[in-house]
Amino acid sequence: AQRMNLPGDLWNDRGSDIERLVFFSDAVFAVALTLLVIDLKVPIGATASTLPGKLEALGPQVLALLISFVVIASYWRGHHRIFHVIERYDRWLVLLNFAFLLSIVLQPFTTSLTSEYGNQPLVMGLYAALLGVSGLLLTAIWVYAVWAKLVNAEVVTPKLARFYAARSLAPTVLFLASAGLALVIEPLWVPWLWILLLPIQRVIRWFFARNETATPPKPAPATR
Secondary structure, eight states, X not given: OOOOOOTTGGGTTOBSOTHHHHHHHHHHHHHHHHHTTTTOOOOSSOOTXXXXXXXXXXXXXXXXXXXXXXXXXXXXHHHHHHHTTBOOBOHHHHHHHHHHHHHHHTHXXXXXXXXXXXXXXXXXXXXXXXXXXXXXXXXHHHHHHHHTTOBOTTTOOHHHHHHHHHHHHHHHHHHHHHHHHTTTSOGGGHHHHGGGXXXXXXXXXXXXXXXXXXXXXXXXXXXX
């Protein structure tokens, strides 16, 4: 069914045609993911003896590309998840979404920077900090949407709202913490810390969903 605008929506930059915002966001994600591979150049003038070495030299670039691809893809999943239940928008939600997308389109730049200077504490700290800012903005989008009652109230329970917030905040805390650690430990060790996100997300999901998947009691037998 087509969503209808409420009285006053057109005067206050509000509406229910949320699909345009989602489609635009998807396009930005697609461009950002595509730009990651721009700096990955095919070795020129390589011979049979020099090609292995030239391909090996591409290792840091390939690793940075894969990490950024996985992280951006996970943020797309989070964005898709929350906008699945966001039914309306206002000017502040649009502004937060644009700020989030700005952090996403900057990822190819920090990825290229990391592939060249990943052993520098400042560069790795900047890379991790931008990833953390993306998570923070995604969390802000969700918290604001719930607070402003822009979500589907029949689906989004208080428990689900807290679960989505915790799920978005977890990578934020981890990335921002690793940005600080990049200044005191070997920078190349920082990405390995991000593997902790997998068990952390599992624990968060288990904590919030442990009572949601319980087997319902069997109905009592009918009596005559």
